[in-house]
Amino acid sequence: MHKNIVLEVNHLKQYFPIKTGVLRRTTGRVKAVDDISFEVHEQETFSLVGESGCGKSTTGRTILRLLEPTEGDVFYNGRNLLDYSKRDFRKVRRDLQMIFQDPYSSLNPRMTVKQLLIEPVLTHKLASKKEAEKMVIAIAEKVGLSTEQINRYPHEFSGGQRQRISIARALIVKPKLVILDEAVSALDVSIQAQILNLLIELQKEFKLTYVFISHDLNVVRHVSDRVGVMYLGQMMETAATDTLYERPLHPYTQSLLSAIPSHDPSVKKKRIILKGDVPDPSNPPSGCPFHLRCPKVHDRCKIEKPIFKESEPEHWVACHLYDNEELSLQP
Known part of the structure; x- marks a missing residue:
């Protein structure tokens, strides 16, 4: 049985304008976060993973309104955070805290x-x-x-x-939700373990809810209850941690997990190497955003964007491989 939903993100978009010329006219938009939805339950750790530039950190900052979203809704305990004026939002701010990747930059040296x-x-x-x-x-x-x-x-x-x-x-202001943006990625491995164990202990003691943003899949497995996989600003897959790591559905998730080094040298893993580079977020491809690099691509992927839906209980994926519908093209 699920605990209460603390955070609910619905169709969140964060587009940054591209301005060119002397008059600084808007000639395009970088789609850093492009229509993602997920929810976070009370006292759980929900992790966002993906390659650099996939929109993880931008998502975290947009949730806390450090960046104002282009579209979408962010509900905290049932109330839309975007309905608050900046003055009223300060009253909610103490419940929503963020820990950044570089602590030195976020601390006043004076x-x-x-x-x-x-x-x-x-x-x-x-x-x-x-x-x-x-x-x-x-x-x-x-x-x-x-x-x-x-x-x-x-x-x-x-x-x-x-x-x-x-x-x-x-934590001194006694928050309910903490977003950790690559909070241990800049630290040595031994120090990482200490900080992670500290975060787990504090979560239990203060009954905290975490949104954990990271590209380190080993760390994510250690701390997470559920995981969301992002690619090019979009959500590809979400599931409970054990489910995602043992039975990933999306080809992108499968590729990410295949890159995790094994602790047992006798175990040989088949590495799924993706071809090409991540597309330009200011000009994303049609259809599935991953189809240019997907080893299982077919014609439908190039034309029709897959719907992010529940493929099996509590396991969501955006991939045509798990659709039962026939490809239907509009003339």
């Missing part, structure tokens, strides 16, 4: 850790300054920082420690 952590508490008026200082010490201990360290500046810390600071800053 502020101590204590100042960085106390600022959001005072901004959202969650406590007095004296109480906020106690909250800072408590959350610092939760993420593995000492009381002495909170008086230092970001440049005095390692990459892993900076990411702990970013996690503390996100």
